[in-house]
Amino acid sequence: MDIQLIIVFIIGIAVAVKLGYEIYKFFFVKKDSPYCNGCTMCKIPDTKTKA
């Protein structure tokens, strides 16, 4: 198999995992600022990590 294709598949798997994780976080993980959902445009800090 072409080396480039292998690298592309690895990148694809990594992106799929990351995407799946973000979707899981959105629906199942309760956040301190749940309405942000990864959008950092308003920069609300995570109060727990700052405590």
Added chain:
Amino acid sequence: MRLSELHTGETAYILKVNGNGAFRKRLQEMGFVRGQEVKAILNAPLKDPIKYEIMDYEVSLRRSEAVMIETTMLREEVEQKKKQWQSDAEIDTDEGFTSRTGESSESIIQENRQHKVPKNIKVALVGNPNSGKTSIFNLVSGAHEHVGNYSGVTVDAKEGTLHHQGYTFTLVDLPGTYSLAGYTPEELYVRRYIVEEQPDIVINVVAASAIERSLYLTTELIDMEVPMVIALNMYDELEQSGRKFDYRSLATMIGTPIIPTVGKKGLGIPQLLNEVIRFFASTQQQNASHPHIPYGRVLERAIEIMEREFQHIDITPFRLPLRYICIKLLEGDSEIERIIRQLPNHQNIFARRDKERAYIEKLLHEDAESAFTNARYGFIAGGLEETLSERRYFSETTRKIDAIVTNKYLGFPLFFLFMWIMFEATFKLGEYPMQGIEWLVEIIGNFVRRNMADGPLKDLIVDGIIGGVGGVIVFLPNIVILYLFIAFMEDSGYMSRASFIMDKVMHKMGLHGKSFIPLIMGFGCNVPAIMSTRTIESRSSRMITMLIVPFMSCSARLPVYLVFVGIFFSKYASLVLLGLYVTGILLAVLSARLFRKTLFTEEDTPFVMELPPYRMPTLKSIIIHMWDRSNQYLKKMGGPILLASIVIWFLGYFPRNMQREAAFDLQIETVKRSFTQNRIDEQAKNTMIADIEHIRMTQHQENSLIGQIGKFIEPVMRPLGFDWKISVSLLSGMAAKEIVVSTLGVLYAGNDDNQTSLQERLKAETYPDGRPVFTPLVVIGFLLFVLIYFPCIATIAAIKEESGSWKWAAFSIFYSTGLAWMVALLVHQIGLLVAS
């Protein structure tokens, strides 16, 4: 006479505040209490609301609210009334500070003992909106929380930490409130936070520019017996006004240390922290006593009687002082009533409470709630009488600026002019750095194209990553410039004025004047705009505002507009941009009226809004704001945009049809052979190869996963003039609007030889029959669709959180998307009819 009858420049004294419930309470908390002097400053352009000066600050009231306040212009009349009020109640206003143990404030703070004092201090920052709490918080904790010069910017608690003199401070910046009455979500939040979290020290930030009004909250905190240090903020403004304030004497009177500070410059902050440490160490001792506000003979007697009702009741679980519980019961506080109802003998308590309330009303000729409010202001007035000299004169600069920007005739045109300047600058000034970034992206793309071996990884990097991310990153300068203007308008105080001008207009829309600020914030980002609707007391106005904020064109949509406006409407770019924003506003207005008539028909609450003085934003705050904005945009490039570009590329690259690819390769070989055999010239060869490549790419994309998705939704979008690629880009825009551009960048990838700009590729794109895909009509419909349909998942999640249900979030999705589809359909079909 009524307050509404007061002409501009006239002064009167308040005799009585009519009305009841939240309205009256709010007015009293804002300083509209009997005996208080009030001056009419300015009428709004449409004669409503009216601006008044009271207790050294400016407030605006609707005409219908001003009518409820009885006044007199005769000082003698109010002096007579005061005597009558005093003799009826036998109120002893000569009492100063008292404590339970009768000790002086100095002896209350005893020497540190030998035993260890804990080294962690939890500090809550409490104060009126616009008092400078967040400035102090930012300075002390190093956070970059946004500071806006209008009420309601901090809508949630924020935490920060710092180390000072061997202590670890955990600082919590609570929302700004005028009181802890519990009428608004912020008041309840702050009160509950203090009770449940039990901070070690509360720093009460008091604005020196509005001491009298600010100290009302202080009196309530004293009632709660929270260990407190007062930061007398904006002290420089007090000094500049020429007034003298003996804060040390006042500190002695109220048994609470007062430290002057200038939050925005950092002056007095180390002293404040040192005082917090000293006070914290003293409160660790068991017998520290608490100061009390003296309420006068009648009210104190009622409090004492209520306290006796709790003699055999354990109130420890309530985590509130007994005196505070009794005061709040007498005031009729619903939160305290709810707590008391849990007790087995609550009927007796309520029966005694009702008797005492009737007694208070009989003696003082006013209800208990007003009596306590008046007593608090009376105590404050008494304290300031002895410590504060000379009345403040309002900054002439503020008056002069207000005379123009809130002028009857100039107010509205000036507002729209400022908006136009903002968009013109965003487009014109941003163009130069934008071209620079575009050039850089092209260089990088061409470098990779020419130096990397052909293959899927090269395609991913060039078409996916550079095509996708590169298409969006070029708009960084425009975003930064837009935010520069928004930040300047917020921090200078102009936004409050704009709310003042727009209140009557908002009212005609079925909204509250306070709705204007979230709507303006929506031009930056819809997510914080929806969160800031918490400051709107009326639930119906809050819900309507929440549902129409998505029509405010956020900065994420700007890259989409700029891509098309720059190439298809280059001569009228800023006008088209302004037209889009105005269309969004118009749709918001119409939707608000529709929602008010159908879904939310409740009465509105009064419009009472503080008008802070104008302040020149510091260069530092503007640069911090710009840096934060750029940082967030770049993080978005490296995060969601990059991910989305790679995903879109994958969906467009697979599945591969090797037979089809081989057939096209054969065609290209045939052409090359023809050239070698001199049957065609070089130009013909290049043209034929380019055509074959174009057909290969088109067929491949149509048969890819993304093509199949696009083809599936195309029938719905075809009447709007959109092909499957446009449809897919709109679909991808649900995650974030910038992804529309990155998707277009991936789908309309350049050819092998040269990386051209996305705009050029879009303009050159044609259907198989040669018709251009993007015509001005299609572009207008597309831009309107992008404007109207819901901005992103984060906005929907924000609506769900603020409204408390997925129902309204789902409604927002369907309503906005349906409306977008209809508007784009109408525009396209009517445009075709007109053209034919």
